[in-house]
Amino acid sequence: MPRSVRIATVNVNGIRAAARNGMGAWVDASGADIITLQEVRGELEHLEAALPGWRVIADASLQKGRAGVAIASREECAISRIELGDDALESNGRWLEADFEFGGETLTVVSAYVFTGEADTPAKQDPKWAFLDAMERRLPELSADGGLAVVTGDLNVAHKPFDIRNWKGNVQKSGFLPRERAYFDRFLTPEGEPVTGQEGQGRGLGYERSDTRAFSKGATGLGWVDVGRAAAGEVDGPYTWWSMRGKAFDNDSGWRIDYHLASPALAPRASGYRVDRAPSYDTRWSDHAPVVADYALGE
Template structure:
């Protein structure tokens, strides 16, 4: 597809970061309720996850995962329904995908999560990564 093709071109450049809301979780670690959503909900379908797999396998680095390691989250999106935010029942769907050279420059990651539900300005929280 066109996105994957363009990403292949960009990956060859040394200092590239593709950021944004992909609306796709990549693994079980990226969503609080994997069993309830996997292959039932948009963003958690195997066909969607396959896109992220292809990008990672082609050399793109999921920088937040690289920095946090194999831990649950950190989530960047919470539904407005129920008490998802209060219970930290979120999804990690916002990414920094970096070229290998740029990924080596990543120093720290932080999700700028509001302190409480009333302080939220969006259903997403900014994913901040510091690069040298």
């Protein structure tokens, strides 16, 4: 009989600060079997102190105090990997895969932290393009032959206008650039179907066919599913990140940039999606909210 496995993801904005500010209470109440974390900005010892009793694997950034991803689980993972792309790609502290066995089935869980980027600043935006290119190559490998996989984390792209409160004011900003969103169009178009983009190649949203190879002749979808959007439908939000400045949180002026992307074989098994938004500004322990979903696994 299948087992329900609960997976949560959260950008902790520094594991030590999150632990001091109340993350533990959320962990205890979450019911999660696996938690993926991004922007850890600490060492394995800090993660283990913040998550007592959990089995933790991590990949730290080469730049101390920056990035860092981790996966915490109640059960030991079978194997883990940190490679994404070739040696030229800056992926340290940004991509961590772990395989888990549930009732004879293997589930690959990824904790991903995509670069923030900065439009018109190649030194900051080019690494993001390279990372998204590597994701575009890796996703079909993870889903090949009916593979069960979920890519979770802070992907730093709001895919559609539903995913950002003030989308019109952000079309030319990293995180909502047409070219960034076009990658997600390809990731999330049904497998084998032509990639056409949003609103007829995004007229009014800044799309041009030259923006990305996702719109190149003959490009087809990879078939992955945005579990959050599938659950919520085409409505505003639910957002997962709000600036710490001003009244963004109180006014729910946020971005939905934290995801569960499920492989085609896993997506039909997803249920119970939710965003654990803090009840008030002063109870937040990160500028992101945890995103949670359940998956039926096991033969």
